[in-house]
Amino acid sequence: MSLLHKLEWRYATKKFDPTKEVPEEQVTELLKAMNLSASSYGLQPYKFIVVKDKNLQEQLVDASYGQEKIANASHVIVIAAKTSVGEDDIRAYINQTAFLRKQQIEELEDQKSRIMSSVSSWSEEKKFSWAQEQCYIVLGTLLLAAADAKIDACPMGGFEPEKYNHMLGLKEHGLHATVIAAIGYRSIDDDYQHAIKSRRDLDDIVELRYS
Ligand SMILES: Cc1cc2nc3c(=O)[nH]c(=O)nc-3n(C[C@H](O)[C@H](O)[C@H](O)COP(=O)(O)O)c2cc1C
Incomplete structure (x- = not known):
């Protein structure tokens, strides 16, 4: 099946079969795909919290404007943005890169300075909104990976982040539930699942400016 066919097949699932569970190996595959997402400067300013706990899922329904799919789903993946990104994060990224690529830290000094000067010029608000933007890129990757594996998914912004933060203890870890x-x-x-996809015409959404 081509990628386009898989994207036609997927839809924002409103009702999950509560008797079916996604095997853990497949959940791990999805998480690996999410971890391979592109992110600005490669800094990955987020964390993924995976919930598979019917009690907790039931409680999260209330924090999700009553969306029952949270309880019926096999797993709920919360993509949480870091609430602050600083020099330690950049240093950790550079150290990790040097280690994995068997480079000397000094070889990455220019890259480090570039990221540091850019990120340190941002306000705390800008850093936070930047971190949240990165979460949405991960969401896109997750939706593609799920469709590829014939796993159904519903992307969700309809929830109360502060309640999620509280119920999952995210704030104390410097995290904020951004999208799930x-x-x-x-x-x-x-x-x-039977509804025809409603999308704008390609001609309406694309403008080609070729020479
Ligand atoms: C960021 C984001 C948040 C969304 N939030 C919800 C949600 O809270 N509940 C829901 O049922 N669908 C939600 N959706 C699904 C969209 O409504 C759906 O993707 C859109 O209508 C297109 O339909 P399709 O994905 O089935 O093709 C969300 C989608 C995105 C990308």
Whole structure:
């Protein structure tokens, strides 16, 4: 099946079959795909919290404007942005890169200075919104990886981040729930799976400016 066919197949699943669980090896594959997402400067200013706990999922429904799919899903993946990004994060990234690429730290000095001068010129608000933007790129990767593996997913912004932060103890770890995805397998009576995709015409959304 081509990627386009897989993207036609996927949809924001409204109702999961609560009896079906995504095997842990496949969840790990999705997490590996998310970890391979592009991120600005490669800094990955986020963390993924995976919830598979029916009690907690039931409680999270209330913090998700009553969206029952949180409870019916096999797993809920919370993509949480770091609330502050600083020199330590940049140093850790450079050290990790040097280690993995078997380079001397000094060889990466220019790269480090470039990132440091850029990031340190940003306000705390800008850093936080930048970190949240990176979370949405991860969400896109997750949706692609899930479609590729024939795992259903619903991307979700309809939840109360402060309640998630509290219930998952994120704030004390310098994290903020930014966007979530419920994953699992579609229920046969989720009518949305039969709906024709509603998208703008390519001609309307694309402007080609070729020479
Ligand atoms: C950032 C984001 C947040 C979303 N939040 C919700 C949500 O809270 N609940 C929901 O049912 N769908 C949510 N959706 C799904 C969209 O409504 C859906 O992707 C869109 O209507 C296109 O339909 P399709 O994904 O089925 O093709 C969200 C999608 C995105 C990308």
